[in-house]
Amino acid sequence: MAYSNKVQELYQSQLKSIQDAGLFKQERFIHSSQAADIEVEFPTGSSLNKVINVCANNYLGLSSHPEVIKAAHEGLDTRGYGMSSVRFICGTQDIHRELERKVSEFLGTEDTILFPSCMDANAGVFEAILTSDDVMISDRLVHASIIDGMRLCPAQHDTFKHSNMEHLEKKLQLHANKRLKIVINDGVYSMDGDTAKMDEIAALCEKYDALLFVDESHSSGFIGKTGRGTHEKYGVMDKVDVITTTFGKALGGASGGCVSGRKEIVEMCRQKARPYLFSNTIAPVVVSGVLRVLDILSQSTERRDKLEENTKFWRKGLTEAGFVLKDGDTPIVPVMLFNAKLSQDFSRDLFDLGVYAIGFFFPVVPQGAARIRTQISAGHEMHHLEKALDAFIKVGKKYDILGKTKQEIIEMYGS
Amino acid sequence: MEENMKDIILEYVIEEYCDEEDDEVTFDTPLISGGLVDSFSMVSLKRFLENKYKISIPDADASPEAFDSVNKIETLVKRFL
Numbered sequence: 001m002a003y004s005n006k007v008q009e010l011y012q013s014q015l016k017s018i019q020d021a022g023l024f025k026q027e028r029f030i031h032s033s034q035a036a037d038i039e040v041e042f043p044t045g046s047s048l049n050k051v052i053n054v055c056a057n058n059y060l061g062l063s064s065h066p067e068v069i070k071a072a073h074e075g076l077d078t079r080g081y082g083m084s085s086v087r088f089i090c091g092t093q094d095i096h097r098e099l100e101r102k103v104s105e106f107l108g109t110e111d112t113i114l115f116p117s118c119m120d121a122n123a124g125v126f127e128a129i130l131t132s133d134d135v136m137i138s139d140r141l142v143h144a145s146i147i148d149g150m151r152l153c154p155a156q157h158d159t160f161k162h163s164n165m166e167h168l169e170k171k172l173q174l175h176a177n178k179r180l181k182i183v184i185n186d187g188v189y190s191m192d193g194d195t196a197k198m199d200e201i202a203a204l205c206e207k208y209d210a211l212l213f214v215d216e217s218h219s220s221g222f223i224g225k226t227g228r229g230t231h232e233k234y235g236v237m238d239k240v241d242v243i244t245t246t247f248g249k250a251l252g253g254a255s256g257g258c259v260s261g262r263k264e265i266v267e268m269c270r271q272k273a274r275p276y277l278f279s280n281t282i283a284p285v286v287v288s289g290v291l292r293v294l295d296i297l298s299q300s301t302e303r304r305d306k307l308e309e310n311t312k313f314w315r316k317g318l319t320e321a322g323f324v325l326k327d328g329d330t331p332i333v334p335v336m337l338f339n340a341k342l343s344q345d346f347s348r349d350l351f352d353l354g355v356y357a358i359g360f361f362f363p364v365v366p367q368g369a370a371r372i373r374t375q376i377s378a379g380h381e382m383h384h385l386e387k388a389l390d391a392f393i394k395v396g397k398k399y400d401i402l403g404k405t406k407q408e409i410i411e412m413y414g415s
Numbered sequence: 416m417e418e419n420m421k422d423i424i425l426e427y428v429i430e431e432y433c434d435e436e437d438d439e440v441t442f443d444t445p446l447i448s449g450g451l452v453d454s455f456s457m458v459s460l461k462r463f464l465e466n467k468y469k470i471s472i473p474d475a476d477a478s479p480e481a482f483d484s485v486n487k488i489e490t491l492v493k494r495f496l
Contacts, residue, residue, distance in 0.1 A: 159456040367450040
């Protein structure tokens with residue numbers, strides 16, 4: 001079919017609906033490297049605004065770390081730019097396998113397989129390891145990529161209320177007769193910043209003979225004493241059967257992901273996972289960068305320790321100022337505003353004061369749970385956090401929400 | 416019988432999807448468009464209805480619109496009884 005006026009109008013009308021619903025996503029162009037200080041062109045065409053970034057997944061501040069950049073340069077020089085092949089034809093270099101070994105060592109797993117992204121890892125893993133005789137039981141707040149992966153898999157699926165162990169147990173009992181059961185969680189939930197109760201979940205998996213899956217994209221590198229993830233934090237390193245994670249956040253922030261875990265499961269992915277089979281893997285330049293990241297993190301916990309301190313300072317500052325926060329101890333600190341428009345206005349005012357943080361509202365978060373999601377980094381110095389806190393307090397005063405409860409804010413602005 | 420079916424569905428919806436802090440759910444409360452039930456989690460409700468009423472709801476009929484309130488769900492179930 002030609003791209004007729006009718007087709008064009010169809011898309012124009014759909015795009016207008018997205019705009020009318022206030023859901024149109026607009027990119028903001030950053031003219032600098034990813035870091036605590038960035039230069040942003042927003043709105044498009046305006047002069048550059050120097051702002052402090054408190055909404056990146058750059059938890060460990062490694063996105064523009066000199067040693068990582070140097071390693072990436074070396075990778076580019078010695079292994080070239082692209083592979084022009086999928087892994088199993090002629091797209092695997094020694095460094096790809098080296099990275100898989102290093103990731104396994106870092107996460108404490110038996111084996112690892114790289115994917116072009118964690119989105120791809122989640123999209124491919126379930127179909128590769130499960131059949132229609134099996135069931136996937138997922139927390140209701142797992143990441144969209146996991147939901148897509150489950151949709152692609154013929155196994156039955158079911159869900160349990162977020163972090164509700166009683167409900168999970170009921171579901172495990174309900175599906176007791178399935179060949180395989182797999183319980184699926186995020187390690188850290190990206191919108192609320194809370195962690196999965198991995199110890200309790202692991203105990204239930206053991207009791208009901210279920211596999212345990214966790215997406216550690218917002219955990220790998222900094223959660224747990226040595227940053228291995230939520231399985232370290234909760235003391236269940238040997239109880240997790242499948243981990244997926246990304247190199248696009250704390251672990252250098254470029255791109256790429258993996259499935260890591262029991263060696264047979266990883267091998268099943270190598271034989272059957274479609275995003276692995278039908279797509280090039282991570283480019284050599286990125287592989288080299290991630291290898292250096294893992295070296296840095298294996299040598300010292302300095303960066304995750306600094307992140308922990310920064311997070312404590314940020315949470316304490318916002319709490320003392322009188323903001324309503326989501327409970328937790330991760331570097332994802334949601335400042336609750338409840339009303340969608342207020343979250344957008346708040347974000348715009350912060351930007352004018354030199355702080356870049358984004359408002360989230362329905363359907364990204366539940367109705368009436370709009371917020372500014374802040375994400376702290378080891379790349380933040382105290383002066384960044386103090387300035388950002390000062391801006392939050394100024395804007396909070398402007399909207400008269402400091403010291404107000406959830407109910408009071410909803411009464412003032414609606415939900 | 417009609418009231419009974421609605422009550423049964425409502426009870427399941429509350430137990431399966433609601434938390435203590437959620438607002439009261441009635442027969443008309445928008446479940447999916449209101450954000451209480453996500454379309455992915457809807458599958459357990461479909462399975463419950465099929466088992467409870469010994470029916471089979473084709474996927475094409477199990478749309479988010481058809482599952483958007485207890486009243487609408489009752490209408491859907493009756494079509495397949």
